[in-house]
Structures are given as C-alpha cells and as structure tokens.
Amino acid sequence: MEQFNDLPEVELIDRILAGDTRLYEQIVRRFNPYLYKIGRSYNYNHEDTQDLMQDSFVDAFKALNSFEGRAQFKSWIMRIMLNNCYRRREKWSFKNETNMDIDDASQPMFNHSETDSHTLLQQRELRRVIEEALSRLPLEYRMVFSLREINGLDVAETAQLLDISESNVKVRLNRAKDKLRREIEKSYTPSDLFEFNLIYCNNVVDKVFAAIGLLSR
Structure with a gap:
C-alpha cells in the first residue's frame, strides 16, 4: 500500500x-x-x-x-x-457553543512522548488556554480560524467552504486572532491545536x- x-x-x-x-x-x-x-x-x-x-x-x-x-x-x-x-x-x-467538551477520558488528545510532571502540567495548561480562548469566540470566527490557521487552507478555499466572501474571511480571521491567537501562541503554535x-x-x-x-x- x-x-x-x-x-x-x-x-x-x-x-x-x-x-x-x-x-x-x-x-x-x-x-x-x-x-x-x-x-x-x-x-x-x-x-x-x-x-x-x-x-x-x-x-x-x-x-x-x-x-x-x-x-x-x-x-x-x-x-x-x-x-x-x-x-x-x-x-x-x-x-x-461555548461549552467546550475537550477533556476526553478515553484517549489523550495530544501526543506527547514524555510523561513527566512538567509535560502533564503543559497538557493541563494547554487545555485551559484553549477552553478559555475558544469560549469567547462565536462559531463563525472559530471556523475561519480553524480552516485558515489550523488546517492551512488559503483565503479562497476558506471562502468557498464557508460560502462567504474572501474579504469576510480576512475580517473574521483578524477578529479571531485578536482574541485567540495572542493567548494560544504565547506557548503553542497553531499546529499544536487539535492535532490528530x-x-x-x-x-x-x-x-x-x-x-x-x-x-x-
């Protein structure tokens, strides 16, 4: 294969x-x-x-x-x-929409090779940052941020998927970044988010x- x-x-x-x-x-x-x-x-x-x-x-x-x-x-x-x-x-x-169910009990959401106390603390802190930051974002901003910054789509692809104009994509992304990206990227890169x-x-x-x-x- x-x-x-x-x-x-x-x-x-x-x-x-x-x-x-x-x-x-x-x-x-x-x-x-x-x-x-x-x-x-x-x-x-x-x-x-x-x-x-x-x-x-x-x-x-x-x-x-x-x-x-x-x-x-x-x-x-x-x-x-x-x-x-x-x-x-x-x-x-x-x-x-603001009730983020992110702390799954079945499997770890993020893949960390280390299991020391420092790593566990980082995982808890990451969950806290995501929960608090995303809870303040309306869905339309959250999805634009996800498609552009996490999934790596360009403006045209994002506009097509969400059926909005390219200018709206840019506006929503800027607003999302103001509330979300500053907090998350203090310690984590966008690719860390929702890593499968x-x-x-x-x-x-x-x-x-x-x-x-x-x-x-």
Missing part, C-alpha cells in the same frame, strides 16, 4: 472507481487530520468527531463518481464534513471500510 502514498487524488479516485476499493484507505488516512480538526473546532468531542468522520468518509465514497475535479478534492471532502457537522448541530439543537493522533487513524480506517463493505453487499 505504501507505493500508492504519493499518487494524486485524481488518480486514486480513478482506480477506486475502476474497482480497486482498497485504495480508499489512502483517502481516509490522507484526510483524517483535516476532518478531525473540523469536528473538534465545531466543539464536538473526540468520539462524536470520529463518528462524523466515519459518516463523511462513507458519504464521500458513495458520491465519489460525482467528484468532477473542478475543485480540490480536499475542499470537496472537507465540505462534506462541514455539512455533516452542521446537520448534527441542528439535529441536536446544539445551542451552547496517529493512534486514532487505524480505528477510523477500520470503521470506514466496515461501513463501505456493508454498502457493497
């Missing part, structure tokens, strides 16, 4: 549509981090985010033949995740392929 790591998404999709569905694992692994960061930025906890990722990858697989290549595949699959996050939020009548641990990757791949297997029966 490693020999396919560098294949462009368009070529992967062509091969998958031609019947080599095992290559969809490459899609799942390649875009796991992006979808995870979107789910967490929407204030879903780790387990709910993984459920949304699974749904999004399955939705993308079912609609793969409709991908025309006009936009980047990354933008296409991230929009699916955003739509699923929005629909679940509406379904749950998720009104308390590789220990979760295999689990997502297995769940997606189990669901795809059911679809093909």
Whole structure:
C-alpha cells in the first residue's frame, strides 16, 4: 500500500472507481487530520468527531463518481464534513457553543512522548488556554480560524467552504486572532491545536471500510 502514498487524488479516485476499493484507505488516512480538526473546532468531542468522520468518509465514497475535479478534492471532502457537522448541530439543537467538551477520558488528545510532571502540567495548561480562548469566540470566527490557521487552507478555499466572501474571511480571521491567537501562541503554535493522533487513524480506517463493505453487499 505504501507505493500508492504519493499518487494524486485524481488518480486514486480513478482506480477506486475502476474497482480497486482498497485504495480508499489512502483517502481516509490522507484526510483524517483535516476532518478531525473540523469536528473538534465545531466543539464536538473526540468520539462524536470520529463518528462524523466515519459518516463523511462513507458519504464521500458513495458520491465519489460525482467528484468532477473542478475543485480540490480536499475542499470537496472537507465540505462534506462541514455539512455533516452542521446537520448534527441542528439535529441536536446544539445551542451552547461555548461549552467546550475537550477533556476526553478515553484517549489523550495530544501526543506527547514524555510523561513527566512538567509535560502533564503543559497538557493541563494547554487545555485551559484553549477552553478559555475558544469560549469567547462565536462559531463563525472559530471556523475561519480553524480552516485558515489550523488546517492551512488559503483565503479562497476558506471562502468557498464557508460560502462567504474572501474579504469576510480576512475580517473574521483578524477578529479571531485578536482574541485567540495572542493567548494560544504565547506557548503553542497553531499546529499544536487539535492535532490528530496517529493512534486514532487505524480505528477510523477500520470503521470506514466496515461501513463501505456493508454498502457493497
């Protein structure tokens, strides 16, 4: 499978549509981090985010033949995740946007190799900084910050995903930075935020392929 790591998404999709569905694992692994960061930025906890990722990858697989290549595949699959996050939020009548459920008991959110007291203190401090900073951000600012600063999308891609103008992206990002980035970047870089641990990757791949297997029966 490693020999396919560098294949462009368009070529992967062509091969998958031609019947080599095992290559969809490459899609799942390649875009796991992006979808995870979107789910967490929407204030879903780790387990709910993984459920949304699974749904999004399955939705993308079912609609793969409709991908025309006009936009980047990354933008296409991230929009699916955003739509699923929005629909679940509406379904749950998720009104308390500032209640950040970030302290999962099941698995560590950040991957630190050290386990000394200093590292544990840093983890607690990072959670506190994120909780306090994000709790003051409305969703529209939080999502722009997530897509631009955490997922690394450019202004045009962010505007397209959120259906807003490029000037609005710039305005919202500046406002988000005023309240959030100054506090977080005192000790941490944006890439530290919502970093998707590789220990979760295999689990997502297995769940997606189990669901795809059911679809093909």
